Amino acid sequence: MELNLEGKVAVITGSSKGIGYYTAMQLVKEGAKVVLCARGEKQLQVAASCIKNETGEDVLFIPTDITKEKDCKRLIERTVEHYGRIDIVINNAGTASANPFEAVSGEVWQSDLDLKVFGAINCSKYAVPHMRKVGGGAIVNVTAVMAKTPPASSLPTTVSRAAGLALTKAMSKDLGKDNIRVNSVCIGLIRSDQIENRWKSEASELSWEDYSRKVGQSIPLGRVGDTQEAANVITFLVSDAASYVTGTSVNIDGGSGHAL
Known part of the structure; x- marks a missing residue:
């Protein structure tokens, strides 16, 4: 199967470790140019060094707080300045915050939405015009399988992740005409x-x-599940092998979810 990722440029948020890091490694192995971003510069340096050691390829890393719109804008601008284009955005940054409804403060609600919803919105918003210039692109929003059937005491994570699913579907409808595909993956229990x-x-x-x-x-x-298994699915979704797949979500959960 031809993935055709040679020369494509990908930005991956939350990529200093975990699913973001493994996805970055896989994309580099498939020939893509990758930009790592997370808040911690030291961990980004370690991640970039590990990718270099394994693949022989340099990756750009940009410390970024995606809860701040100006940081999202700077991330995309620096990517285009360095590589001249952008083809792929993987909105992976997030944390697990699960509590009963009445235990969640307004500050926690806002922080979670800023990270998981507005971070994805702003990174995508600034990348889309550059994708149009190169004839299209691919966006993957990393969400959680619990977003489809939220259990008790799962707030605010399941709400912000459910918003990510709605965002995926709406964006796919708006951007399909520009050959920009938007999909999501719903993560279950993955090694972390x-x-x-x-x-x-x-x-x-x-x-x-x-x-x-x-x-x-x-x-x-x-x-x-193994982290690499999640990375494999994400890599497929941003590749030309998935060129007719948009507006959908894929569960990476070993079958544990209660909804398709």
Whole structure:
């Protein structure tokens, strides 16, 4: 299968670690030019160095607070100044914040929406004109499978992630005429720093594979997902192999979700 990512330029938010980092690595291996962004410069330097060591390719990294519109604008402008174009935006930045409704303060609501909703809006808004100039592009909004069927005590994350799904569909309708595709992925239980810390504190005597199966007993595939598995799906969605896919969401959850 030809992904045709050679020479494409991708901006990935929240890419100093986790799904963003693995997706960046995969895109570089497929020939894309990648811009890493996150708040922490030191972690970005480490991520860029690791990608360089494994692939031999340099990546640009730009410390960015995407809760600030001016930072989003600067991120896109610096990307275009450096590479001359932009083809892909992956709105991956986010945190897990899950509490009962009455326990969520106004400040927490605003912070979550600024990061997960307005961050995606602003990064996309400033990238779209540059995508038009090169004949199209691809945007992926990383959301959560719980956004489709929110459980109790899952606020504000499920609300902001549900907004990301609505944003994806609406953007796909508006931007399809410009050959700009917009999709989302809904993440389930994927290997992360948080899960690894639980493993080391709760069951360090188990191998990761055994712990993954233990934690994933309620998941139809019977295990925790690997970060690379999420990166693979995102890479497909931004590639030419998915050229007729837009306005949809893909669950990366091992079958645990209760909605398509």
